[in-house]
Amino acid sequence: MNEQDDQRNQPLLAALDIDGTLARPATLQIARPVRDAIARFLAVGHHVVLASGRSLVGVLPIARELGLDGWAVASNGAVTVRLDPRMRRGYELDDVQNFDPGPIVRSARAVLPGLQIAAERVGWGYDVTHLFPTGQLNGAQQIVSARDLAGRETTRLVLRGPGAGRLLEVVRAAGLSAVLAEEDWLDVTGPGLSKATALEKVRANLGVEPSRTVAIGDGRNDLEMFGWAAHAVAMGHAPEAVRAAADAVTGTLDEHGAVVALDALHVGAEPIFS
Template sequence: MTMNHQDTPRSQTILAALDIDGTLLPPGSMRVPRAVHHAVSRFLAAGHHVVLASGRSLIGVLPIARSLGLAGGWVVASNGAVTARIDQQALSGYVLEDVQNFDPGLVVQFARAEFPGVQIGAERVGWGYDVTRLFAPGELNGAQQVVAPDYLAERSTTRLVLRGVGVERLVGAVRAAGLTALQMESGWMDVTAPGLSKAVALEKVRANLGVEPARTVAIGDGENDLEMLRWATHAVAMGHASALVREVADEVTGTLDEHGAAVALDALHAGEGAMPW
């Protein structure tokens, strides 16, 4: 018999934390593959929780959450800097549950001194980014407003994006200053408040939902997913993930083209494989 959300004992509820880009859909895409949509729907219908945990800003995560039918669900954005709950009764369609800001002034000053041509973006939650120079379409979620570097440096933000050849060499210095720095790709670095990660935000969500710590799953493909994978009791790496990511995981599923995340969710729903419960 297939359980529904009304007869699934709370002690058996699973929280599945899902990365978006490279896990559910191609990077930058806004279209959820049918196989992923169906797998998420089956998982939710069984009474479990799906929490999107992404490096995208909130405005880039929300359309995916809505496409997946996560009404009333939780999302983690900006690599853990922003946590929100979907709420159709709210004017914005969501409620901010946790927002972690930091002062970007020192990073902006240092980055411009080391890389005079650096391109900088500072997130404005729910809207887009203040930028020193327009980013190419699809590189940032939401609107963009060009501002003077000094103006950008004086306003607190949840996420600072630095783009420029070699800018990843600043990761060590930014971390030494006490902030969280992630190299997302060559020439691209994200900076957030101290001590943040997807895992830190997800642990707060788990506690709020009342899910047992032992019944957590994470599926991801990138190095910004490492802490999330370590946090989960059962960690699943996508088949195309790097060796570093796959080594952290308890299981490796199919690639993005093979809809590996959908396969993993269906296996969880069916109780298949060597799950820890």
């Protein structure tokens, strides 16, 4: 067996975004073809790692529905867990990256006094300055004062409201990581974090070759993940900038684009890994 054939026999690591890639954010229902494609991919010895901007309590139900036993990345790389259905909680925390939200909370409120702010509490939900609409945050919400919220370390901070995009450079200038998910929604995590930083640690732990990594996603917070993967696949409905950053574009969510991409790998149609 030559080196090329040996490489083809090594497992792949597929990093999968959730919202807009595997499921519609409003319903979080995963279509049967998507579940079946993931099962086929796992059955031949490959790895699936969920990589989401969602908090841990938002990722875990998806992992359970898919029957995953391995790793998952939440909060845009700030939280990494080992999944094991045999455990009482079904997981154990592997890496949690906290930061001090105080300076950003104070700066943000000075610029936009009416801003809604949420700080993640891993495995539970969020402390919030105002209640967020149902479905916008995962888990429970507890209203606290901005001072109390600013005084507790967190893994992920959400800044929501008209003009939130104006704070992007303020956050980055403070040395923190930020993703403008929407014009009125800014996600903030600790310095140098992204889905890619967490996935690289997972890849090393799994012993997967860097050349055997693939990422499938549809959002701005997938761009670093695309740069990390040997092959990046954008969903057909993704913004133009996301599609332009990918090596390939698959179908939309309605067209089960993730199924097409995973099955192409599953059946061995892997010219990108040759």
